[in-house]
Each structure stands twice: as C-alpha cells, then as structure tokens.
Amino acid sequence: MSQFAITAQNKRARTGIFKTPHGDLITPVFAPVGTQATVKTLTPEQLKGINSSLVLSNTYHLYLRPGDELVRDMGGLHKFMQWHNPMLTDSGGFQVFSLSDTRKIDDEGVTFKSHIDGSTHRFTPEKSIAIQENLGADIIMAFDECSDPNDVAYSKIAMERTHRWAERSLKAKTRADQALFGIVQGGVNPALRAESAKFISALDTPGVAIGGLSVGETKEEMYTTLDVVVPLLPENKPRYLMGVGTPEDIINGVARGIDIFDCVLPTRLARHHSAFSPKGRLNLMNATFARDERPVDESCDCYTCQTFTRAYIRHLIVAKELLAGTLLSIHNLRSLIRLMEDIRIYIADDSFDARVPELLNKWSNNAKRNKHEGHEAHKG
Amino acid sequence: MSQFAITAQNKRARTGIFKTPHGDLITPVFAPVGTQATVKTLTPEQLKGINSSLVLSNTYHLYLRPGDELVRDMGGLHKFMQWHNPMLTDSGGFQVFSLSDTRKIDDEGVTFKSHIDGSTHRFTPEKSIAIQENLGADIIMAFDECSDPNDVAYSKIAMERTHRWAERSLKAKTRADQALFGIVQGGVNPALRAESAKFISALDTPGVAIGGLSVGETKEEMYTTLDVVVPLLPENKPRYLMGVGTPEDIINGVARGIDIFDCVLPTRLARHHSAFSPKGRLNLMNATFARDERPVDESCDCYTCQTFTRAYIRHLIVAKELLAGTLLSIHNLRSLIRLMEDIRIYIADDSFDARVPELLNKWSNNAKRNKHEGHEAHKG
Numbered sequence: 120m121s122q123f124a125i126t127a128q129n130k131r132a133r134t135g136i137f138k139t140p141h142g143d144l145i146t147p148v149f150a151p152v153g154t155q156a157t158v159k160t161l162t163p164e165q166l167k168g169i170n171s172s173l174v175l176s177n178t179y180h181l182y183l184r185p186g187d188e189l190v191r192d193m194g195g196l197h198k199f200m201q202w203h204n205p206m207l208t209d210s211g212g213f214q215v216f217s218l219s220d221t222r223k224i225d226d227e228g229v230t231f232k233s234h235i236d237g238s239t240h241r242f243t244p245e246k247s248i249a250i251q252e253n254l255g256a257d258i259i260m261a262f263d264e265c266s267d268p269n270d271v272a273y274s275k276i277a278m279e280r281t282h283r284w285a286e287r288s289l290k291a292k293t294r295a296d297q298a299l300f301g302i303v304q305g306g307v308n309p310a311l312r313a314e315s316a317k318f319i320s321a322l323d324t325p326g327v328a329i330g331g332l333s334v335g336e337t338k339e340e341m342y343t344t345l346d347v348v349v350p351l352l353p354e355n356k357p358r359y360l361m362g363v364g365t366p367e368d369i370i371n372g373v374a375r376g377i378d379i380f381d382c383v384l385p386t387r388l389a390r391h392h393s394a395f396s397p398k399g400r401l402n403l404m405n406a407t408f409a410r411d412e413r414p415v416d417e418s419c420d421c422y423t424c425q426t427f428t429r430a431y432i433r434h435l436i437v438a439k440e441l442l443a444g445t446l447l448s449i450h451n452l453r454s455l456i457r458l459m460e461d462i463r464i465y466i467a468d469d470s471f472d473a474r475v476p477e478l479l480n481k482w483s484n485n486a487k488r489n490k491h492e493g494h495e496a497h498k499g
Numbered sequence: 500m501s502q503f504a505i506t507a508q509n510k511r512a513r514t515g516i517f518k519t520p521h522g523d524l525i526t527p528v529f530a531p532v533g534t535q536a537t538v539k540t541l542t543p544e545q546l547k548g549i550n551s552s553l554v555l556s557n558t559y560h561l562y563l564r565p566g567d568e569l570v571r572d573m574g575g576l577h578k579f580m581q582w583h584n585p586m587l588t589d590s591g592g593f594q595v596f597s598l599s600d601t602r603k604i605d606d607e608g609v610t611f612k613s614h615i616d617g618s619t620h621r622f623t624p625e626k627s628i629a630i631q632e633n634l635g636a637d638i639i640m641a642f643d644e645c646s647d648p649n650d651v652a653y654s655k656i657a658m659e660r661t662h663r664w665a666e667r668s669l670k671a672k673t674r675a676d677q678a679l680f681g682i683v684q685g686g687v688n689p690a691l692r693a694e695s696a697k698f699i700s701a702l703d704t705p706g707v708a709i710g711g712l713s714v715g716e717t718k719e720e721m722y723t724t725l726d727v728v729v730p731l732l733p734e735n736k737p738r739y740l741m742g743v744g745t746p747e748d749i750i751n752g753v754a755r756g757i758d759i760f761d762c763v764l765p766t767r768l769a770r771h772h773s774a775f776s777p778k779g780r781l782n783l784m785n786a787t788f789a790r791d792e793r794p795v796d797e798s799c800d801c802y803t804c805q806t807f808t809r810a811y812i813r814h815l816i817v818a819k820e821l822l823a824g825t826l827l828s829i830h831n832l833r834s835l836i837r838l839m840e841d842i843r844i845y846i847a848d849d850s851f852d853a854r855v856p857e858l859l860n861k862w863s864n865n866a867k868r869n870k871h872e873g874h875e876a877h878k879g
Contacts, residue, residue: 440539
C-alpha cells in the first residue's frame, strides 16, 4: 500500500495525502523550520494555532546539541519538543557543507568541525541514518552532498557520490515507521539533473527530494531545473523541494508539481522585523508605522493580525522586546500556511493553474531572495 | 460607594474585591510587570492562560518610548497592548531615581536624563499624572521620591516632599475612571513611616501604596516597617506593597495585611534560567537536568509544567533558544499567581494564619532577595 494518494490534479500541480505515523499530511504543504527542536520563539501550541502540520528539524544541529542519543532516550523528537504531528529531519549534509570550512569529503563520508566548539566529527550515510533513527522523525533524508550549482565538474562528482550515498542510506535504514526520501542533486546542469532524477526515482523510497536549489542559483535556473527534474519523477511519490521558499517560489514550485516545502525565511524575516504582506514585505521598524492602527496584513487571520496594530509591533521592535519576533513569526508562518491552504483549494476546484498569474502578482513583492536564504545554515 | 470590599479576613490577612473599569480584582493579587507595555516574551493570551488579573506597566519607560501621547492616540494602554483586564502604572518616580545619576531634585520636580539617549526630561507630580492619564491604567500612582532607606535625614526630606507631591498629584488628577493611590515613604525609620502612613491615609484616595521597600533594606526591616505602617492604614482601602516580591515576601506581606504586589522577579529569573520550585530555585542550565524527564515543578498546573521536561528546557537554554525564557516566565508567574490563589482560599476558610509556617517552609528556598530585585530599574 502506498503512503501517498493524489486527491486532485490541476495541470502539473497536485494535492494529496501522505500518511505518517503522526497523522496525514495534506499536500502541498509548507513546513516551518525548527532547527534546534523548536521553531524559534514559538510554543507548539502557537504552531498548532497557525495550522502547521509538518515541522522540520535539523539533524546536524541536534546531533551536536543536545545529541541524538539524548533525544532518543527522552522518547524521540516528537515527545522531546512536544510536537505530536508529522516531522521531517534533513540528513545533515547541507549544514556540514555550509557551516564548516575545515571539512574533508571522501567517498566514505565527511569530516567536519562543530560550529559550536570546533570539535571534530564525521558523518557518513550510515551515521546520518543512525542519527535520524534516534531522532525519530516521520520523514528522513538520505545523506547527500550539495555542490556549488555553477561548478559542473564538481556537481557531477557530488551527484555521483550522492547516488552512492542514497543507496547506502537506504541499506542502513532499520526503522519501518520512517519514510526515507532520496535526494536529487546535479547543480543547475540539465543533463546531470536528469540523470540524478532517474537514479533517485528508481530507488525503493516513498518520496523524492530535490536538493541543491535555493543555494545561489538564479530563480530562472531553479525553475528550469524543476522543469527538467519533476517530469522524470514518479507520479505516485511526494516531491519535496528542500529549503524553498519565498511565496513566489512556492507558487511556482506547486505549479511544477512540488508537494513539500520548508524554509527558515518566515521566522528569520520575523526576527529581522520583516513581515509578509500582499503589498510586499513590510519592515515594521520603519517610523512610518509608529501610529499605524492597522494590523500587519488586513487580510490575515492570524493571532497577530487579529489582535495587534502595526504601531504596537513597531514599539516592541524599537524597545527591543522579544515579543515582536514571536508575533511576526506567527504572522509570517501563517501567511505561507494560508497561501498553501488556498492553493490546495484551488487545485481541488481546478482553478489553480489559471490563478497562478494572480497569485504571483499578489505575492511578487515578497519575492526577493538571497543566497542561502531558505536553508538553516547560521552559525549562531 | 467604595471601590473596595473585604470579603473575608483571617487575623490581619484579608481577601476582597477591588472594582475597576476593566473588571473586578480579587485581592490579594500579584501583578506581573509589563515594563514596556509587554510582559517580556509573553502574549496577552499566555498571560490570560496563567490567570493573570492585574498587569503593571512603567510610566517612565512608556513616557520615553513610545511616548504617552502616542499610547493615548492609539486608544490607551489597554488597547495598545491588548490587555483588557485591570492595569496599574507606577508614577515614574522610582525609575527616575534609580536609572539616572544626573538627576536634579527640587521641590517642584525632578530633572533627569533618559537612559536611552541621554536627552534631558523633567517630571513633576502634575506631569506624572498627565502621563498616567494618557496611558489610562485603572490604578495610577502619586509621584513620589524614594530615599536611601538607611539615610534618616534624607528619608525625612524625601518623605515630606512625597507628601506635598501626593497632594499635588491628587489635585492634578482629572479622570474619574482612574484610582489614584498615594505612596507611604519614610525609609526604615518607624517614626517617619508612622507619620507618612497617617498623612497618606488622610488623603481622599481609593487606595494606599507602600513604597521604598525592597530597595536595599533587610527583610527584617521590611517586615518591621510593615508592622508599623499597615495598622495605621484605613481598613477599607486596598494596600499595595510596591516592587515586592519573592514568595516569602508575599506570604509575609499578606499576613501583615497587604492586598496588592508586583515584582519583576518571576520574569527576570526566567530569562536567567531560574525557576521557582517547592524545593527552591532551580537553575535549569545545570547539567544535572540534561536527562531529567520531570517537569520543572511536578505540583504545577502551568502549560510549561504540563507539557515539557526539564531536559527539553535545559536544551533550549544551552542552545540559546528564546523559547526557554517564555516557558520559564509562564511557570514562574503562574507559581506566584497560584500561590496567591491558594492564599485567598486559605483566608476565606480562615486557615491562612495557621498555614503561614507551612507556606514559608515550602517557599523558603526561593526567598533569597537582592537589592532592587523587585523593581524595574534596568538600563536595557
């Protein structure tokens, strides 16, 4: 029996159900990032309040602190952080490659130094799976190598290593209750991406991830890559575009057949006083909001917008009150989750494809994207 | 018609109802401190969740930022911060005297420099009342001068000025919907305190505050001062002991006839990883809690204790996640509010006085108190 069922399709976009031991995921879905077993500044109760369904946590960070064995002994990640809905962990690959200059990559694995205390550690596919089994997320990732997308020669080497590592990850897996996804790599080279899509699709996994995007390539390159990769993926497996994205990337991703997204952007923007709105990102620290009695977004149904004025949030920011980050995190995450809820309805009533221009127009001012904006690769 | 009705009395302790435009306060009551129009890291929803009734905000801070006129124009403090229950503002006196070395005090008022930008400002009794009328709290304070409690000569001068300023504050008041409390001063000198208690009691105010305690005197001096002051206060007015206290101070204060308390201690301790517990304050950063699956306090009914382990909270602290401060603030505030709920029941069933030794024993390990611990006088 497949874990995934498509319930409606509109051109390449689809909506479906992915079964997990912690409940059904309705796709397409946007996952808030809870790097260190917490979506920064929010309680699980607040996450539920914005209708989050899937939460991502970072293997690299949790391995270093508090340690995956501690999390296992405390009953696993769901119990530890009290998130009793579906969870996903990444493989640690991206963070190892983005957080350390002192790494050494060989065919067997990667040696790296902790960004916390400089101590030396080693990840292999087997180690990554063992850690993820200790953490116990519902969806786990094969260990992969993310290349500089514009370095074709290196992208080929990294892709081939990612393929061997995907096979080893699959072989290393022992828990039947976790869904392992392989990861398509290949930089922005269409031939490599096609080769990787075919290889990863052929593996016996319940889902496929697309890695190595939102890491410095242009938006056009990202969309072109999706146009190459997605048609080569099996219809009956969910497709997860890692570390993406902005509202614009989500709309364009769904239109190209993506089912799962995650991104640190909503919470990171929130901590830097920036809020999604239909008129573009608002920097709430701006003096223009000092006496603005409107909510951040008049069309938003979140606690923040239903309760507080821009003037109050600006005051909290200027007074360096941490509540500002909490309130804007609630709003920004809810904005993307609400966008996803709308998209699912539009797919179900067969109007999504026709609405893409309208949706892109509405959200285009929120579209600016910086290198690595979507992934959790901070040193702090 | 009096705003205050005593519903039960047990020796000197009493429980009662104080009517405000934003609802009835059941006394004795502990007020969380929301210095800058926010109880740090908590939403109003979370404050309601721990059964907060009265919240204090600081006139000095709000005058400087965002400005009392802005708060007035945004509909007042209740609407601005979305706290629709009773609120109290202090007079700004304590902060002016504790945050600035460059102040100049004269009989007319105080000139001081902002701790934010060094700009020069002047508070008078009339100005303090005007600011507090703009903020719009239910309970407001007369402008007062807090002396070094051990300097008898200065305490006398400050007390006499406080009396003149109380009369001027009362005269300056224009809003009928706010309850102005006069403040008893006099350091730790019994004769001065008695004189001040009589003077302030004679004013036509719906309540009386006791200032100048928890500012460096010993606990014995504080209790002795209360023993002098409280018997001289009118029975039919609520008595507010400003900036106090620890659980021990609250128990001892109620036993001496105090009705209202406020203190930054619960939230400040929370941000420094410290939690109230029946076994004394726990420093949750301690490695001993790394694998501790118990809640912070097994007897506590708060969201934090009902949901998370000490191990998880320690992880958040070590990983520098702000959620730790939120969760411990919820617990620490709930601890004092729950203590107050218990105390009210004990007064009503006439058992409080007999239970004081048991209560003090339970909470004595939480009793250490530092200079200025209870008041909001930080520079940040």
